[in-house]
Amino acid sequence: MIGAMHDAILDVRDVHKRFGNTTALAGVSLEVQPGELFGLLGPNGAGKTTLISILCGLSDADAGEVRLFGTRFTRADRGQRRLVGIGTQDLSIYPDLTARENLRFFGKLYGMRGADLESRIDELLAGVGLMERAQDRAGTFSGGMKRRLNLAAAIVHRPRLLVLDEPTTGVDPQSRNLIFEQVQALNAAGVTVIYTSHYMEEVEKLCTRIAVLDHGKLLACDTLPHLLKMLDATIRFTLTNDATGFMERVQALLGVKAATTDERGYKLVVEDIARVLAKLAALCRDCGTELATVSTREPSLERVFLHLTGRALRD
Amino acid sequence: MPILTLALKDLRLLLRDPRSAVILLFMPVLLILVLKQSLGDGFGEKPDNRLRISVVNLDRGLPPRPGRTFPTKPWSEVVLDDLSGSSDIRLELITDRDEAERLIERGRRPAVIVFGPDFSERMDRTSFLSKAEPPPVNPLDRNGVRFDRLDLLLLKDPTQPVTASVIEQVTQVSLLRVTVPWMIGRAFQRVGDPAFMDYVATKLRNEPVPPAVLAELDPVMQKLLDALLKDPEFQLMMLKAVGPKDAFTIGNRTKEFRQVMGEAFRNKALMTRVGKEIHLGEMLSPAVRDEVGPKVKEGVKDLFSNYNFESTTWADLTRDLSRDVNESNRSTFTDSSGQGLLKLGSADYQVLVPQNMVLFAFFLVLTLGWLFVAERKHGTLVRLRAAPLGRGQLLVGKLIPCFGVSLLQAFTLLVVGRLLLKMTWGPEPWLLVPVVVCTSVAAVGLAMLVASVARTETQVAVFGTLLILLLGGVSGSLMPRELMPEPMKRFSLITPQAWALDAYSQVLNTPHPSVSLVSEACLVLLAFGFGFLLLAWWRLDLE
Numbered sequence: 058m059i060g061a062m063h064d065a066i067l068d069v070r071d072v073h074k075r076f077g078n079t080t081a082l083a084g085v086s087l088e089v090q091p092g093e094l095f096g097l098l099g100p101n102g103a104g105k106t107t108l109i110s111i112l113c114g115l116s117d118a119d120a121g122e123v124r125l126f127g128t129r130f131t132r133a134d135r136g137q138r139r140l141v142g143i144g145t146q147d148l149s150i151y152p153d154l155t156a157r158e159n160l161r162f163f164g165k166l167y168g169m170r171g172a173d174l175e176s177r178i179d180e181l182l183a184g185v186g187l188m189e190r191a192q193d194r195a196g197t198f199s200g201g202m203k204r205r206l207n208l209a210a211a212i213v214h215r216p217r218l219l220v221l222d223e224p225t226t227g228v229d230p231q232s233r234n235l236i237f238e239q240v241q242a243l244n245a246a247g248v249t250v251i252y253t254s255h256y257m258e259e260v261e262k263l264c265t266r267i268a269v270l271d272h273g274k275l276l277a278c279d280t281l282p283h284l285l286k287m288l289d290a291t292i293r294f295t296l297t298n299d300a301t302g303f304m305e306r307v308q309a310l311l312g313v314k315a316a317t318t319d320e321r322g323y324k325l326v327v328e329d330i331a332r333v334l335a336k337l338a339a340l341c342r343d344c345g346t347e348l349a350t351v352s353t354r355e356p357s358l359e360r361v362f363l364h365l366t367g368r369a370l371r372d
Numbered sequence: 373m374p375i376l377t378l379a380l381k382d383l384r385l386l387l388r389d390p391r392s393a394v395i396l397l398f399m400p401v402l403l404i405l406v407l408k409q410s411l412g413d414g415f416g417e418k419p420d421n422r423l424r425i426s427v428v429n430l431d432r433g434l435p436p437r438p439g440r441t442f443p444t445k446p447w448s449e450v451v452l453d454d455l456s457g458s459s460d461i462r463l464e465l466i467t468d469r470d471e472a473e474r475l476i477e478r479g480r481r482p483a484v485i486v487f488g489p490d491f492s493e494r495m496d497r498t499s500f501l502s503k504a505e506p507p508p509v510n511p512l513d514r515n516g517v518r519f520d521r522l523d524l525l526l527l528k529d530p531t532q533p534v535t536a537s538v539i540e541q542v543t544q545v546s547l548l549r550v551t552v553p554w555m556i557g558r559a560f561q562r563v564g565d566p567a568f569m570d571y572v573a574t575k576l577r578n579e580p581v582p583p584a585v586l587a588e589l590d591p592v593m594q595k596l597l598d599a600l601l602k603d604p605e606f607q608l609m610m611l612k613a614v615g616p617k618d619a620f621t622i623g624n625r626t627k628e629f630r631q632v633m634g635e636a637f638r639n640k641a642l643m644t645r646v647g648k649e650i651h652l653g654e655m656l657s658p659a660v661r662d663e664v665g666p667k668v669k670e671g672v673k674d675l676f677s678n679y680n681f682e683s684t685t686w687a688d689l690t691r692d693l694s695r696d697v698n699e700s701n702r703s704t705f706t707d708s709s710g711q712g713l714l715k716l717g718s719a720d721y722q723v724l725v726p727q728n729m730v731l732f733a734f735f736l737v738l739t740l741g742w743l744f745v746a747e748r749k750h751g752t753l754v755r756l757r758a759a760p761l762g763r764g765q766l767l768v769g770k771l772i773p774c775f776g777v778s779l780l781q782a783f784t785l786l787v788v789g790r791l792l793l794k795m796t797w798g799p800e801p802w803l804l805v806p807v808v809v810c811t812s813v814a815a816v817g818l819a820m821l822v823a824s825v826a827r828t829e830t831q832v833a834v835f836g837t838l839l840i841l842l843l844g845g846v847s848g849s850l851m852p853r854e855l856m857p858e859p860m861k862r863f864s865l866i867t868p869q870a871w872a873l874d875a876y877s878q879v880l881n882t883p884h885p886s887v888s889l890v891s892e893a894c895l896v897l898l899a900f901g902f903g904f905l906l907l908a909w910w911r912l913d914l915e
Contacts, residue, residue: 113758135760143758149751153388154381165377166759210755 065124066091066218066249067112072121074107074273081107083273084121089218089251089266094244096264097253098358100366104273105253106146109222112251113143126217139167142216146223146253148207152196156187156206159195160213167214174213181209184242186235201232208236212243219243220251225259237263257359267358271366281358288356288364289314290330292337295322300344310336322350330355374761378769379776382743386777396739396781400732401788404724408715411852422462425455425539426484426705428472429465431491442684447495447550448487454546454686456702457695461542466705472527482532483539488523495522498551500559517547553689560681564669569661577653583643585652590637594630601626716794723852725789726876729782729808730869731849733815734840740774740819741832748827767909770823771816778812796880803879803890807872810897814868817904824912843867853877868900 067089074082082104089095099105110116111123114132123130130137143149150159160178169177182188185205190198195206208224221240225233240263244250254260260267261281268278277284296303307325308316312333315326327333330353341348387393431448434440443450456463466472472484499508511521519526526543528536562568600606601623610619622629636642656664672681683689715721747753756766786804789795797804822839826832844850847869848861856864864870875893878885 115754115757135762138758138760141758143755145751145754147751147754149755151381151385151750151752153385158384162377162381163755163759166374166756166761168373168760 064091064127065089066093066126067251068122068124069108069112070122070124072108072111072118072123074104074111074116074119080273082111082118085270085273085275086121087268087275087278089249091249092244092247093266094240094250094252094264096260096267097251097270098257098260098267098362099253099270103270103366105270106222107273108270109143109220109251109253112218113141113220114138139214140217142211142214142219144208144211144219144221144224146226148203150195150203150206150210153194155192155194156182156198156209157191159206159210163210164213169214177213177215181213184239185209199229199232201228204228205232205235205239208239212239212248216248218249218251222253223255224252225254225256233259257357257362261358269362269365276365277361284358284361285356288360289326289328290356291354292325292327292330292333292351293322293353294325294337294351295349296341297347297349298345300341300346303340303344303346306340306344307337310340312336374759375765375769375772378756378761378766379772382770383773383776385743385746386739386773391742395735396732396777397784399735400728400781400785401792403731404721404728404789404793407724407728408718408720411720422460422701423538423542424462424464424481425542426464426466426472426475426481427452428467428469428484428486430469430489431487432489432493434492434496447492450495451487451546451550452702453697454549454695455542456698458542459698459701461701463702464705465702471705476527476529479529479531482529482535484527485539485543486525486527488525490523493523495551495554498522498555500555511547511551516544517551519543519547522547522551549686553683553686556681556689557684560669560672563672563681564665564667566661566665569656569665573653573656573661575653576656577651579652581647581650581652581655583640583647586643586647586650587637587640590634593633593637597626597630597633716792718793721789721793721795722880723854723877725785725793725795726873726880727849727852729785730811730847730872730876731840731844732785733778733782733811733872734818734843734849734869736774736778736815736819737822737836737840738832739777740770740816741823741826741836742829743770743774744823745826745829745832749829763912764909767820767905767912771820771905774819775812775816778815779808782808782812798880798885799883800879800885800887803885803887804876806894807875807879807890810894810901811868811872811875813901814872814897814904815901817901817908818868820908821904821911824908843869846870848873868897871896871900 065088067087069085069087072082072085073080085104085108097105097108107116111118112125112130114130114134114137117132125137126140128134128137151162154162157178160181161174164174164177178191179188182191185208187198187202187206187209190202195203198206204224204227208221211221212219219240224240225236228236237259240250240252252260252264264281266278266280267284269276269284277287304316304318304323307313307323310333312328313325314328317324325333325337334351334353338348429448429452431446433446433448434443452463455461466475466484469486472481472486475481476484494509494511497506497509498511500510501508502510509521511517524547526536526540528540607619607623610622613619614622678691680688680691685694686692687694744753747756761769786797786808790797818839822832822836826835841850847853847864847867848856849869849872853861853864853870853873861870871893875890875897878889878893
């Protein structure tokens, strides 16, 4: 986990939140650095939406502190809220307004006016591929188009921190790619993004750092490679014929953490599959045998998540 | 600025929502037209618990007659004065008979009294006499007064027999109160007057004096003789007439003479014989008549001292105070039924239009509720909450378009009422402005309160509609408020709608609207509105 930095754009310190007898957040602390694309993972009910609500000023923490851009942030702080954009899990657009009217409304709500607003709207409509449908009511759009418009509405006021809560839920591949492109372009332009998703591959693909939340607690928060290191790779194989002393020699191979056998053959726990596989092939030749079957299993974010939470993301 | 942005957005959404346009603008007009057709004519007229008696007065009045002291006006006016003296009756004067017949034909009046041209002339001739010059009119029969003999006609709607009968009986009573004293007074003037005594004497003239009458005259005769014979003047007259000797003889034999006279008077056969040529009428000589006539009249007066038979009015006859003539009980009929299929210009619209203005003003509860629910449903409430907006800005931003729509709705209905339905805006149209504004404040306040607690479209539809119908029923905006009993009317003032309706009624239907009453209603409406808004502020849950 990255240590505390003084220039963190978001600093969440020991935040607690309860709803009646339910603990939604139990002492969550994390930091997000400027320009980061920060992933937030957690199964349903983990506390993600509660945390996002607090970060966006929709609710206040019962205890703890949230500092945004170096300043303590509460719901009443309208100035800070101007700097945050929210892409909600559910759509947040007016179906009876056109795409342009939706963006104009949200832009004005954040104080944008005139030519600046109109050029920003044009820029966003082009960016999310809705320029041709700018004058159509959002209610007539497909799910993917609505999602894209929803994202555009979240960033029309040029937020410095963008919180996206499952922005690709139920969208077609084309829209998903457009959203990815937008998010990456925004991040490249310096916008800090907090991204939650049910799709591990999205987080793996987009996020530089990932936090895993469950039961209101932060279980892990690190870069993807560091998270993946929490789990080892495995190699399973069988031999064409048994060789004397093979097991002892395999265990002694560099990079093999553990070696076991069972009815399915040999199982090696390794740090680097490719390196160990090359050595394993050479060992087989030395022992006068050959690999009959080989299968490997790399560590993945999904496995890390399962390892940390004990359940799949969609449970 | 965010408030204006929010307001303009909601206004745009409202205008794009055909549901709102239908509810807020089309439905009220449709309901007004439907109610007008289904409720028929007349309910929009000024409410009155008094019995309305409609009258057509064609009476030519009385020809001038020197010395006449009563009546000094046409007899029809005397009858109308009597009718208007009843506080529970109001008179409606219709100018022509054709109009009256139309009203009866259309069932708009149960009965109309028509005073014919000769009513006064006939009334003047009413008498107990069977013969007189001019010929007397006897208006009485077993049912009371016969209208036809007085050139009086009662037009009746056969479909409203009960009310028509009530009006007929009321008219009967008034006519009796006018005709009977007049006839009694005129009859009593005749009692004991010379003509009457002559008539009596004439009737007695052919009747021989019964012996009993002569026998009863004996004491009179005895007293007369006794007094005469004792009187010195009579004695002197006798002395001169018959000389001293005979005068002395008569004087000495008086006692015997009086005895013989007494016996003769008591002798029935003798009296019958000698009285055969004497008629009773001769005894009722002119001097006797002059003496007896007034005494007879006085005797009757004394005997029936509770009544004044010389009177011409019922009050005088009964020695009571006069009935107060109440001119305010009279009004002139004006045709307020309107014209054409839609009954354009009908007075009913003076009630229906404001009634539905108030009812549908509060349908904003649904509109505003839906606006809030739509924000939740579309997820935009989250974005609004995340935006740099205060709770107050959000409320006001929602409130402004609804207030604007409410004003638009009210003024549109007033304009439609004026231009399409030909209603009037009352003598002080400017008073409509504060009433409309304050009603809208109350309606928007209530709408905001409902919107602050309802979370789904169903809740808005169910709670909102029930609330509107309940308040509409209590306040009288569902049915004409004038139909409500007085206690319920007072109770209904717990609703803003009732105050709004009273204010509209004051402005639209009163000849001289009271600014203080309208102001009071407006202040109460404002209090309702801001009270609701405070509750809405307290209850509003944006989570």
